[in-house]
Amino acid sequence: MSNTATTVAAPPAPATRRRRGLAPLEPVSATSKWVLGLGFFVVFFAVWAFATLGGYVSPTFLASPITMAQEGWLLFAEYNFIHDIGMTVWRVFGGFILAAIVAVPLGIAMGAHKGVEAFFEPFVSFCRYLPASAFIPLLILWAGLGELQKLLVIFIGSVFQIVLMVAVTVGAARKDLVEAAYTLGANNTGIVRRVLIPGAAPEIAETLRLVLGWAWTYVIVAELIGSSSGIGHMITDSQALLNTGQIIFGIIVIGLIGLISDFAFKALNRRLFAWSSL
Template sequence: MTQARIGSPAPAAAVAAPAGEAPQRRRHPWLAPLVPVAPNTRWMLGLSFFVLFFGVWAVVTLGGFVPRTFLADPMTMAREGMTLFTEYNFIGDIGMTVWRVVGGFVLAAVIAVPLGIFMGAYKAAEAFFEPFVSFCRYLPASAFIPLLILWAGIGETQKLLVIFIGSFFQIVLMVAVAVGGARKDLVEAAYTLGANSAGIVRRVLIPGAAPEIAEILRLVLGWAWTYVIVAELIGSSSGIGHMITDSQALLNTGQIIFGIIVIGCIGLVSDLVFKRANQRLFPWSSIQ
């Protein structure tokens, strides 16, 4: 047999794996854990799922597999959506729903974030507040609607309070956990440099937890959209939830689906805006 020249590189297939280890196969980047995807690829993959979803929906409805009384096809849904905008002032309903979500969520965040920071920084405060906050966190906001109608009527206050109750306790506990998980070495270093307790909270705990707090607010904002629809289903004369209730009485599944899609689109846009703002405000954060 012909001998390979001394010093010439061996073929890649001939390189033996270390003893006791199986040869590793080169995996596609999409199949490798935690390997990031290029931004353009991410957008393409996300959009392709929506195309697939609407394609399956069209085949199921237009093909007669599901009666249109129970599930309208995409074209009927689009026509009903145009009717909502042109004849029923649906843009006003969207504005009312957005205002309720923003109002209740901001009210909850303004109170919950400082309380969560206080609980996370001081363990005595956490021991005092945490059992009650954990208890309330498991109470569904919709269960308070009958009481809130008795206390505040069926006006805007009742709807804002539903969103407040659904968001407040979640934010408090999650912020407390984020602040309480600060690195102890940074705290000790700050004490060594002469910082007092207030300085530790202001210069170490809050800046360290700020990216995670912003991410918590982004997640809870999505939950607030579920609470506002529940609030609008009962005793409301405006809003997307009110439109869905009226459409359900008329068996107009096209309008119901259109309202649901509008909620999803608004939530998706707000989520992307929130995420982009977090990336600009906290570029050092690993939360992306």
């Protein structure tokens, strides 16, 4: 009976293997990732070109890829767009680094000590639902229209998210490792320094990578009001002139810079935490 059951059950195996490439959660090779990722952009630009060059969409509402590229070249050649890019990058990383300096230690303290968490968590949870753009009128009153105001917009948009995400990561540490460290003679400070922080470090780095992506969305809001430079300032000026080519080019530049920074962050995390599965 067992031999018969084995014989009957055997044929579906090849079919299962043939379907494995489309199975849920089945990984794909690095080459396939690149091909599929680039394939989407090829399809996207092809549809865009078909809609605009074919006359299906008015240039007033959507410039063609060719017009967008021409306007982008004009921005670099005549309007010193590289300076705008530099200012935007400086604002994003400046505000984000300030947020990380404040948020990571506070998040570690909240995750490690429940009393600290009970004190700060309600306020931090309340603040993280407040849109950073809502603070702009107050920040203009407090800090003027200079760089500090723009850095603070990105700081406010990032700091509360980092605090809570770091606190959750640190608080999810394995209790058996903590108990083992106490058994070996570690004190409270040693538990935080030798167990909680090293164990949570890869997840904290991944949290910073994710929030950096959010910081790029805040910078345009920060540059829309009272700014004389930056990609957001260029987009605002282009909107007044109905120059959709420059608007789209600015948006694409932001996406490209964000993508490059994301890849760099991933590579750094893999190098620093090679033992982690992230």
